[in-house]
Amino acid sequence: QTSRAPAISVSAESCIPAGLRLGPVPGIFKLGKYLSDRKEPGPKKKVFSYAVPPVFQVRMVRGELVDEAGSSALEWIGLIRAARNSQEQTLEAVADLPGGQIFYRALRDVQPGEELTVWYSNPLAQWFDIPVTATPTHDEKGEERYICWYCWRTFKYPNSLKAHVHFHCALSHGRPFLHHDH
Numbered sequence: 001q002t003s004r005a006p007a008i009s010v011s012a013e014s015c016i017p018a019g020l021r022l023g024p025v026p027g028i029f030k031l032g033k034y035l036s037d038r039k040e041p042g043p044k045k046k047v048f049s050y051a052v053p054p055v056f057q058v059r060m061v062r063g064e065l066v067d068e069a070g071s072s073a074l075e076w077i078g079l080i081r082a083a084r085n086s087q088e089q090t091l092e093a094v095a096d097l098p099g100g101q102i103f104y105r106a107l108r109d110v111q112p113g114e115e116l117t118v119w120y121s122n123p124l125a126q127w128f129d130i131p132v133t134a135t136p137t138h139d140e141k142g143e144e145r146y147i148c149w150y151c152w153r154t155f156k157y158p159n160s161l162k163a164h165v166h167f168h169c170a171l172s173h174g175r176p177f178l179h180h181d182h
Contacts, residue, residue: 009115010080016110022091023103025077031093031120032130032163035082037156077104083117084157091118098127119159130166134158 083089091104104118125132136144136158145154146161150171155161165172 008079010076011115012110012112014112016106018106018108020106021103022077024101025104029102031118032082032159033167035084035160035163037160080116080118082159083119084159088117089119090114090116092121093118093124094121095124131162134161
């Protein structure tokens with residue numbers, strides 16, 4: 001990979017009220033598969049027939065979120081970046097029934113200009129066997145780090161570790177997350 005795709009972020013153009021549901025999320029749900037400690041997301045499929053601007057703004061119209069072109073969430077929901085930690089998370093992925101359709105729900109009022117980021121709700125994480133918690137350690141500089149309990153790779157953010165264990169760690173061999181401190 002010689003060049004990196006430009007970072008795409010989806011941000012609110014107007015206030016998005018807490019509890020608002022977006023979706024359902026189309027396609028195969030793999031939230032976090034391309035998450036990294038860097039802010040730039042990995043390559044994404046372009047779901048538009050026109051060039052996607054680096055900042056993609058959405059607004060409320062008659063109780064529904066739409067983009068600048070008036071397209072519904074189904075057209076751009078896949079561009080919402082996975083949250084690296086709970087501090088930057090604005091949405092959570094939820095399902096009414098285990099194995100049912102997945103929606104994104106606003107955790108709080110999202111202010112104009114704020115980026116939309118999403119991570120699993122605890123029940124959905126458990127359904128997909130995504131770790132719910134990650135305990136930090138501190139490196140020699142005193143900075144928090146998260147260490148994979150299988151391969152010992154180090155991560156800056158808890159959700160980067162959780163995504164690594166679920167999608168990428170060759171040593172986990174698809175073993176379910178161990179529900180105790182490591």
